[in-house]
Amino acid sequence: xxxxxxxxxxxxxxxxxxxxxxxxxxxxxxxxxxxxxxxxxxxxxxxxxxxxxxxxxxxxxxxxxxxxxxxxxxxxxxxxxxxxxxxxxxxxxxxxxxxxxxxxxxxxxxxxxxxxxxxxxxxxxxxxxxxxxxxxxxxxxxxxxxxxxxxxxxxxxxxxxxxxxxxxxxxxxxxxxx
Numbered sequence: 001x002x003x004x005x006x007x008x009x010x011x012x013x014x015x016x017x018x019x020x021x022x023x024x025x026x027x028x029x030x031x032x033x034x035x036x037x038x039x040x041x042x043x044x045x046x047x048x049x050x051x052x053x054x055x056x057x058x059x060x061x062x063x064x065x066x067x068x069x070x071x072x073x074x075x076x077x078x079x080x081x082x083x084x085x086x087x088x089x090x091x092x093x094x095x096x097x098x099x100x101x102x103x104x105x106x107x108x109x110x111x112x113x114x115x116x117x118x119x120x121x122x123x124x125x126x127x128x129x130x131x132x133x134x135x136x137x138x139x140x141x142x143x144x145x146x147x148x149x150x151x152x153x154x155x156x157x158x159x160x161x162x163x164x165x166x167x168x169x170x171x172x173x174x175x176x177x178x
């Protein structure tokens with residue numbers, strides 16, 4: 001009974017962390033910590049990996065990029081063992097962003113490209129578009145503006161294919177920057 005309640009508690013904390021991520025930084029951190037404190041009490045590897053991703057996001061938002069990278073890599077290892085390619089792609093995108101924050105733009109391109117390939121093969125055009133924008137951002141930060149523009153255009157086309165006009169802003173911002 002305790003394990004089942006704990007599993008529900010960790011899932012709820014992770015969901016609340018995600019909900020508050022863009023709304024209330026303090027609440028988001030609170031729930032990420034709550035889930036993280038429960039991680040050693042559950043056996044579901046997918047929930048453990050998800051908790052590591054939540055904790056990594058919290059660390060990113062807190063400015064601790066090294067910890068963010070470490071927990072994303074732990075989550076990636078679990079998702080690889082579960083052969084969950086969709087979640088692996090999400091973590092690849094996360095690693096791309098933190099690589100950029102750490103100034104490792106080639107790793108940013110590498111991991112976003114891996115995410116792009118997975119999302120494109122799954123015909124998830126929206127997430128493929130996000131990966132394109134992440135690649136564009138990595139190229140932009142490394143001052144390769146031509147490649148940045150190329151990938152921003154690909155992102156725009158993928159957002160069109162997904163019929164996601166609200167996502168066009170990401171691509172438009174990269175067009176403007178590049």
